[in-house]
Amino acid sequence: MKRHILILSLIIAILSFASCKKFLEEQSQTDIIPRNAEDLNQLLVGNAYVASGIAVERSLRLIDDDITQDGFLLSDANSARFGSYTWQPEGRVVADDIPGANAWASRYPQIMACNLVLQYSGKVSGTTAEIENVEGQAYLLRAYHYFMLVNYFGKPYTDRLSNPEQDLAVPIMLDGNLSLEGKPRNTVAEVYTQILSDLEKGILLLERSGKNNNLFRISHVGGYLLASRVYLNMGNWPKAIEAATNVLNRKSTLMDLSSWGAVNQNTKPIVELQNIETIWGHGDVSVIPRSGEDTNYRLSDGLLSIFEPGDLRTTVYIANKRSIKRTIASGLAKVGQAFRVSEALLNRAEAYAQLNKLGQSNNGQLALNDLNTLRKKRFTTASYQDLTSTGADDLLQKCALEKRREFFDEEAHRWFDLRRSGMPEIKHVFYPNNAQSVTYTLKERDPAYLLQIPMSILNLNPKLVPNPLPAVRQGQ
Missing domain, CATH: 1.25.40.390 (Serine Threonine Protein Phosphatase 5, Tetratricopeptide repeat)
Structure with a gap:
């Protein structure tokens, strides 16, 4: 066999x-x-x-607004990191590792x-x-x-x-x-x-x-969670709610960060099979770079600023402005990505909030209920307060912020959410030397919001129409 x-x-x-x-x-x-x-x-x-050994998304973590360079790196001007971080077209950098x-x-x-x-x-x-x-x-x-x-x-x-x-x-x-x-x-x-x-x-x-498949294998519960993602991306809010509810009817346990104990990135990272929220763990941690590993990139100030006082994710998920969701110790068999129960709550909350914006006002409280169910497990008991909303747009914004706080540095969630929310402008500061900083801009609805089909693939198949090629991006 x-x-x-x-x-x-x-x-x-x-x-x-x-x-x-x-x-x-x-x-x-x-x-x-x-x-x-x-x-x-x-x-x-x-x-x-x-x-x-298959680093499918190695460079994707460098292209959204949750990451920033922390200072000058001697090698970066000629590296794949520079090309990804500054949204350069293929061929702009020595390494062919564009997103x-x-x-x-x-x-x-x-x-x-x-x-x-x-x-x-x-x-x-x-x-x-x-x-x-x-x-x-x-x-x-x-x-x-x-x-x-x-x-x-x-x-x-x-x-x-x-x-x-x-x-x-x-x-x-x-x-x-x-x-x-x-x-x-x-x-x-x-x-x-x-x-x-x-x-x-x-x-x-x-x-x-x-x-009953083990957590290394995708199950019907994982299938329902994926369906909720798909329907959310399609704007089919009732189907997204139905799929997320099917997840929560089968698995709804959330990890309680208030009882998490001492944080240890290697023995109990967030993204792991032992996390009680895990529905499916996949990928290998060794091929998914963590913030700060072998580089000088950290979590952006924009991301760090949205965490509220008492939010335990600031210590369990983050240390020294870098993600500690995954193990960094070599020789440990840990997964690199995971489907988690918390996503079902957040997907359903957004779908409820979208229906609320369409005039189905009874869904507004349902969205808040899902957000608060998650947040109760993420804050200290003394600091926790239920979220309230001042209107439909405010509620959608709260859903987006909670998703960003929970799922940064995981599965390209943030990049996909930016794409489907209008492809807003993003700025990245790059340090070409110890005394200078340069700002690179991904413009609103920029062509780089679509990744390029690699030239090697296009050469094999002339029937593949390429995506628009962004110009070489200059810093300001």
Whole structure:
């Protein structure tokens, strides 16, 4: 079985960097065909989950407004960090690590692994529950990878000046017999339609299988949480509420920071499987840079200023103006990202607040209830006070601030939220030397709010229309 999976993994790796005609053309190659549900399970683990060594979002943490450079770094003017931090186009820096450069090359092989599992799931041995469980995981993982890709390379679904039925996103690939050549980009709407289809199938299969996956594996609860994200990005507020409620009906326990005890970034970080809020832990911590690790970047003053007195996140999540949500010790097997229960509350609160703004005023208090449920677990008992609202816009602002406080430095949440809230202007201060500072500006609705499809990918497939290329960005 291990031999089967190793060869399948090799094929996926090869196809991610080169074109292909057909996979498994000769059925006589029996040693590369999965035989049972466990073979498919191992194929998912090794190739469809965000695995160790794949730094899909290494540079994304440097492009939002939650990060700032803390001072002069000798190497930064020629580094990938500079290119990401100052929103430069590809080729502006020595290192080819612009935001999104490795996302395309990493996520499509993971999608291919999902496709292969679904292609072979009806041809392998195993119980109905085993096969449905692995199929359900494959559908949900494919939905997750496409959700990330469409938000990297496509315009926001709800952007007032865009049209999801026409705007280009990424190619949809749904089988294992793939060629990366000659495949055009699908529209934003088409990708979201595929995501919703995969979510519906995956959730149904995982619930029906009755198998309890461990936290390293995505479950139907994780599927509902992802659905709440997707519907929030689509502006479908009732469906976002329904999906988030499905999460909270199945798992609603929140960590209480007032009883957290002594903070230790390595033995009990926030992003970990042992956190009682964790629904799904994924990725490897070693390939996701933390604020300040090997660099001189820290959390921005804009982020730090929104925390209120008594908010325990300022000590449990932050130290020395840097995130301490993840372990930094080498040799510890810790996840790099996680789906958490608190997101379900925040997604539902925003959806309620959006309905409130549309005139359904009974939803305003429901939004406040969700925000306060979370905040009670984040403040000292002496300092906690229920939030109140002065109006619909004020309530939406409170939802946005709470999301920013809770999920900075996790899963590109802030970048995606900035995109769908109008793509506002961002300024980053850069230090070219010890005596000078230069300000770089990402303008409102800047072309750099869409990541560039890497030139290496465009050269392989001339049918891929590139996103608008930002000019070389000059500091002021």
